[in-house]
Amino acid sequence: MTIKKIAVIGSGYMGGGIAQVLALGGAQVVLGDVDGRVASQSRERLLQQAQAFADAGLFPADSRARLEANLTAAGSIEEAVEGVDYITEAVPESMEIKREVLGRISAACAVDTIIGTNTSAIPIGQLAQFVSHPQRFLGVHWMNPAPFIPGVELIASEHTLTAHVDTLEALIRSVGKVPARVADTPGFVANRLQFALYKEAVLVVEEGLATPEQVDLVVSNAFGFRLALFGPFAIGDMAGLDVYASSYKTLAGTYGERFAAPDALAQLVEGGNLGLKSGHGFLDIDPEKRAELLAYRDKAYAALSKLRAELGPPPGLVG
Template identity: 35%
Template sequence: MSTPRNITVLGSGIMGPGIAAVFARSGADVTIYDVVQDALDRAAEGVKVAEGVLDKLDAARGDRQGELSFTTSIEEALAKAEYVLEAVPEREDLKKQVIAQVESLVGPEVIIASNTSGIPITKLAEDMKHPERFVGMHWSNPPHVIPLIEVVPGEQTSDATRDAVVALANSFGYEAVLEGEVPGFVENRILYAIMRESLALVDEGIISKEDMDICVRWGIGFKLAVVGPMRLLDMAGLDTYNNVASYLNRDLSKTDGVPQVITDNIEAQTFGFKSGKGLFEYGEGDVAAKRAQIVSQLIQVRNAMPKPLSSDQV
């Protein structure tokens, strides 16, 4: 599937602006929809930031630069849509409501994708008239920096829909990984396993939160950016893994709830960057500076990686 000429992104929150910037750079005219005008105004600024980052990445371009428009009218947003990506807040009832609206306003040939980070695709599609054209298309955050998309078909998603979304992602230089349905999808399951163990070790006083971040960034992250866990097993030796796992796995955190340090922060209304305090404290200007530093370092890493990443898997 080449990039459609007209794409609609429903939702202008954290992910919408970056996704729209990638689509527009690949040649699509993109309409961003939200129910709140202030959110659209912020999204317009977010798109400009994302476009600047894509320039620094020398990201793939289509044969034209697509135009962007913003609207609070879902009818206007979908009037010319050839492809729809739903990126509204992560609530099943809200997503189902939006998907039903979309189905009533577009033809049966239009693919409807969801950027849900873990709600089962089959569940979201259960009331659809044409569930065969519905699929999960989960982007990583920030979506204009991390060139990975998880493609997750539901039980009734057609092969044609699945293949079209994979081809679309590949057309603008992103890796598309095919996954079966599982709560959280694959990326978040691995990430949350790391965060669960990290929080447990900090909570037990084994390591400080500062040293934990250094340990994971250098000891794990640096390595995994170059060799994935499956290849790492071969590199280390399956016999070595067998020996270590036989005693270590039983000692890893098995908590099935949210760690106390997180619930304490939630009760205190300290959410991290968005509130100026979380596990760390941030003074005036610190959050903006830290965000800029993170994006800058992600750009450096992405520019150093093979393109596409799958080319070095043999």
């Protein structure tokens, strides 16, 4: 199925950013919100923002003209979803609001229209009960800010047709984003990891080990710096899983079982699979690409360091 016309329901910060990306990608996008006035105001805001982004070199020079051609505002949610191929719901992260809006959407649109929800953490299976014909419903979790963050999680419930996930994956790729299919569980992958880190960071502060400013300095200039370019498994395999296992042993001595080495990690190390240094870890990295990969890593880190120096410290934050 080819997606040509899209409704974005919820035209705030997230929904507006999603609408910009989809419209700039060539789709005809209709904004729907609590009423036509809000949707029209959001459209004008997005046009002005696109011009500002273009002036700053963040969007293509013709972005405002492309949005003017591809982005419209509807008088109601029901009007917005009429005759579209795909609907993405991007209302606030509230079960009550999503229940009402998803009910209105699925009652008003055609029965074969694909419906996506931009929930950050609510399981798709729970939201599917508010949608008629739940086989056309899935999670499409964009990251904030949508115009600039590449990743989009695709989450199918037990009801979702695989063909619809295929269609949305193709759409996401066509607008320059990076889709990843993940399981339907609270928080999915991105927010399960993100909130685990955040909780541990708060505990570090509560225990008096560092200030919030110092924690941010450590993260953004250490492992967080690496995470801008590689995921945790690639970083671990390059560092050496034996190093990780040894570190977990030290951490567990102080913090207990919650910092014990995961069984999968311990089994790999026991089997002599230490990552890149032994040719196999969690990832199957081609040993013949070892030198090339490490050269890429070093070049990428140097380029990122240069970029950060050019940008300077974030305004208002410790650099």
